[in-house]
Amino acid sequence: MNWIKRHIPLLTTITALSMIALGILASEPAVMWRKAVNICLSCIGIG
Amino acid sequence: MERLRRRIQIAASILGNSYWLFFWRSPIYQGALKKLCFPGLNCYSCPAAVTSCPLGALQNALASARFSISAGQVQVGLYVAGLIALIGSVAGRAPCGWLCPFGLIQELVAKLPVNKRELWRPLRWLRFAMLAVMVVALPLLIVDAAGYGQTWFCKFVCPAGTLEAGIPLLALLPDLRGMVGLLFAWKLFLLVMIAVGCIFITRFFCRAICPLGALFGSFNRVSWLRLEFKERNCVRCRACYTVCPVDLSFFDGRDDINSTSCIRCLRCFAACPASAVCVHFGPGSPDGGEEIVGVCPASKLKGRGVVR
Structure with missing residues (x-):
């Protein structure tokens, strides 16, 4: 328990990296890219 | 800075x-x-x-x-x-x-x-x-x-x-x-x-x-980069509060130095004349007693980069 308490920053980073890895496995970067390369008119208050 | x-x-x-x-x-x-x-x-x-x-x-x-x-x-x-x-x-x-x-x-x-x-x-x-x-x-x-x-x-x-x-x-x-x-x-x-x-x-x-x-800001208390307020060094000059762009008042205990509002601009660190504000960077928690690498204005002046 003490070890976990002392290494919370490291564990948070490992959790973040795991989430990124799972996201990559689910092809999420490609989905994000598809949204980001088109102008989102409603997002910026036009249309 | x-x-x-x-x-x-x-x-x-x-x-x-x-x-x-x-x-x-x-x-x-x-x-x-x-x-x-x-x-x-x-x-x-x-x-x-x-x-x-x-x-x-x-x-x-x-x-x-x-x-x-x-x-x-x-x-x-x-x-x-x-x-x-x-x-x-x-x-x-x-x-x-x-x-x-x-x-x-x-x-x-x-x-x-x-x-x-x-x-x-x-x-x-x-x-x-x-x-x-x-x-x-x-x-x-x-x-x-x-x-x-x-x-x-x-x-x-x-x-x-x-x-x-x-x-x-x-x-x-x-x-x-x-x-x-x-x-x-x-x-x-x-x-x-x-x-x-x-x-x-x-x-x-x-x-x-x-x-x-x-x-x-939710990560401020658990991030590798953290600030530490050394109360015993503080001379209550309010320099940190005066320069803080988000009006954090940690010298009097009103706010936590690692508050979710802190944007880590390090103005308090640069302004403190008494080495009461330290910057830490490391994967361990400062509360856990583990030695981590950090920088204090005083230790910097002495050519040391480690806070113990």
């Missing part, structure tokens, strides 16, 4: 918006870098932006999560949430103070010679409400017949989108001008109100409204 921070802010803003071919080619960058998030509020519909906005990407992921699940996929935003968590876990809210282009704009607006006021303290919670409601709950819960939600914060609130994308795109693409309606008028009004707020209250948007700041 302040000069270095300003240079880094300017360099980050230029790097994050370095697609200058929008005049001649596509009005928006379409390269592979948009698979990455900028560590700050920087609209990805901005013609010059080369990366994605973490907040916009998160909303888009949540807005399409229900459709994705119903289609048998598991694209629920883990990637973008992981990127945000990675930045937060290493640097906490430091990107707000050192990299965010909209933060830089607010600091430049605040240079207008007007007597500054303090933010009404309960307003500091508004950014968490924005995060919970506009960024997470509404995109996830209110969906159309196909199962898609909307990017509520971008659409109805985000002043960075209006300034960095809406206005430039209207200037660049005349065809869009006919589509301008009440929504854009509302967003323009909000942008002006926030700009006025930033004249009187430094970093008004960061402190009261920004959901990305709320997200990064």
Whole structure:
């Protein structure tokens, strides 16, 4: 328990990296890219 | 220190918006870098932006999560949430103070010679409400017949989108001008109100409204980069409070030095004459008794870089 308490920053980073890895496995970067390369008119208050 | 921070802010803003071919080619960058998030509020519909906005990407992921699940996929935003968590876990809210282009704009607006006021303290919670409601709950819960939600914060609130994308795109693409309606008028009004707020209250948007700041700030207590207040060294000169852009008052115990509001600008560290503010960077917790590498003004003067 003490070890976990002392290494919370490291564990948070490992959790973040795991989430990124799972996201990559689910092809999420490609989905994000598809949204980001088109102008989102409603997002910026036009249309 | 302040000069270095300003240079880094300017360099980050230029790097994050370095697609200058929008005049001649596509009005928006379409390269592979948009698979990455900028560590700050920087609209990805901005013609010059080369990366994605973490907040916009998160909303888009949540807005399409229900459709994705119903289609048998598991694209629920883990990637973008992981990127945000990675930045937060290493640097906490430091990107707000050192990299965010909209933060830089607010600091430049605040240079207008007007007597500054303090933010009404309960307003500091508004950014968490924005995060919970506009960024997470509404995109996830209110969906159309196909199962898609909307990017509520971008659409109805985000002043960075209006300034960095809406206005430039209207200037660049005349065809869009006919589509301008009440929504854009509302967003323009909000942008002006926030700009006025930033004249009187430094970093008004960061402190009261920004959901990305709320997200990064949640990591301030557990990030690799942390501040430490050594009370026994403090001489109560109030230098830290005087220079703090978010009015944190940790010298008298009113606030925590690693508060979710702290943008890690390190002005307090540079201003403290008594080595009462220390910067730590390491994967361990300072409360756990483990030795971590850090810097104190006094130890720096003595040529040492380790706080024990």
